[in-house]
Amino acid sequence: MTMSNVEKVEYWRWGESNWKNPNISDCSGSLITAGVDIGSTSTQAVILADGELYAYSSIRTGSNSPNSAIDAMKWAMDGTGLSLEDLRYTVGTGYGRVNVPFADKSVTEISCHARGANMIYGPSLRTILDMGGQDCKAIHCNEVGRVTSFMMNDKCAAGTGRGMEVIANLLSVHVEDIGKMSFMIDEEPPPVSSVCVIFAKTEATNLMRAGWSKEKVLAAYCHAMALRVARLLERNGMEEDFAITGGIAKNIGVVRRIERILGVRALETEMDQQIAGALGAATIANEKITNWWRRKK
Amino acid sequence: MIANYGFEDGSGSYYIAIDTDNCTDCKERGCLESCQNKVFEMVLNDWDDEVAIIKEDYCNQLKSICAGCKPLIDRPELLPCEKACSFRSIVHTW
Numbered sequence: 004m005t006m007s008n009v010e011k012v013e014y015w016r017w018g019e020s021n022w023k024n025p026n027i028s029d030c031s032g033s034l035i036t037a038g039v040d041i042g043s044t045s046t047q048a049v050i051l052a053d054g055e056l057y058a059y060s061s062i063r064t065g066s067n068s069p070n071s072a073i074d075a076m077k078w079a080m081d082g083t084g085l086s087l088e089d090l091r092y093t094v095g096t097g098y099g100r101v102n103v104p105f106a107d108k109s110v111t112e113i114s115c116h117a118r119g120a121n122m123i124y125g126p127s128l129r130t131i132l133d134m135g136g137q138d139c140k141a142i143h144c145n146e147v148g149r150v151t152s153f154m155m156n157d158k159c160a161a162g163t164g165r166g167m168e169v170i171a172n173l174l175s176v177h178v179e180d181i182g183k184m185s186f187m188i189d190e191e192p193p194p195v196s197s198v199c200v201i202f203a204k205t206e207a208t209n210l211m212r213a214g215w216s217k218e219k220v221l222a223a224y225c226h227a228m229a230l231r232v233a234r235l236l237e238r239n240g241m242e243e244d245f246a247i248t249g250g251i252a253k254n255i256g257v258v259r260r261i262e263r264i265l266g267v268r269a270l271e272t273e274m275d276q277q278i279a280g281a282l283g284a285a286t287i288a289n290e291k292i293t294n295w296w297r298r299k300k
Numbered sequence: 301m302i303a304n305y306g307f308e309d310g311s312g313s314y315y316i317a318i319d320t321d322n323c324t325d326c327k328e329r330g331c332l333e334s335c336q337n338k339v340f341e342m343v344l345n346d347w348d349d350e351v352a353i354i355k356e357d358y359c360n361q362l363k364s365i366c367a368g369c370k371p372l373i374d375r376p377e378l379l380p381c382e383k384a385c386s387f388r389s390i391v392h393t394w
Contacts, residue, residue: 160305
């Protein structure tokens with residue numbers, strides 16, 4: 004077998020997606036506003052038609068942030084008949100919020116995540132945990148999605164998507180399978196190091212050598228990640244209702260363990276939790292333009 | 301809003317909490333000059349209110365930057381930035 008015959012599997016690569024609201028067939032004449040969330044790892048674009056969720060997309064952020072914003076928006080528009088010229092107001096957010104070339108305003112991801120999560124989960128939501136690609140945020144908000152406190156950590160990969168990608172590559176397990184595999188165990192093992200991904204990776208390697216199954220190592224790793232982010236939440240204060248946004252919200256192994264540690268059930272949704280930031284940005288965009296129109300009258 | 305700026309890593313958790321709701325009533329902006337390392341700055345937040353923040357490049361270095369004001373012996377009850385804020389809106393968590 005030569006190197007050219009070996010298929011290189013990217014275990015860290017999660018699936019990109021787009022979605023269009025099946026209940027909206029024609030948005031001509033509607034007020035079209037948008038939000039783009041350029042993160043360090045993923046980019047989402049959300050389109051609202053008269054304030055209602057119309058379409059969205061989620062892609063991997065490339066090496067060029069402005070191009071990622073354009074690509075995400077074009078893919079969200081796919082099948083809608085819309086073009087960038089149809090956007091009446093766009094808000095950019097996220098790590099690369101100043102790099103959205105067609106944005107009218109940039110708003111911090113903290114504010115956008117709170118507003119977007121409020122749109123997804125409703126006015127009872129008070130605590131949001133956003134687990135992104137390279138950072139982790141604990142946010143408190145009020146009944147209209149306005150931030151009342153926040154705490155963020157982007158110093159360390161522990162508790163972030165990057166940490167999960169490291170373990171996916173180490174164990175040759177697809178990142179989207181980690182959650183369910185972590186429950187294929189007889190007994191919950193103790194966690195690996197929760198303070199550092201490098202330490203956790205070393206421990207995971209040693210556990211594999213000691214005969215642990217992949218499933219057991221994944222359970223230990225998900226447990227460690229849950230402990231790490233639970234500490235952040237407790238430090239910022241926990242208040243129900245509680246929800247998780249960001250890519251790791253799709254990892255049931257981490258989500259259920261966070262719930263067990265905190266003794267709180269996270270709200271659930273059919274929507275893609277990863278769009279919360281872009282949805283919040285689009286909602287703010289909609290408010291900006293409609294308020295402007297009201298003042299003009 | 302309580303804004304917590306800082307980080308957590310393997311050595312611990314290091315955050316400065318700022319109650320930014322009081323910044324709009326503040327005239328002195330004492331925090332800006334109180335810090336010898338100039339970690340604070342005033343910015344317009346998402347709602348166009350002028351508030352104090354920790355400069356982005358300093359957030360992940362607070363442990364070392366603030367060490368000069370935190371001697372092991374005779375640490376003051378209030379750090380210079382905590383004392384400078386007339387609303388007592390700045391709190392170090394370590």
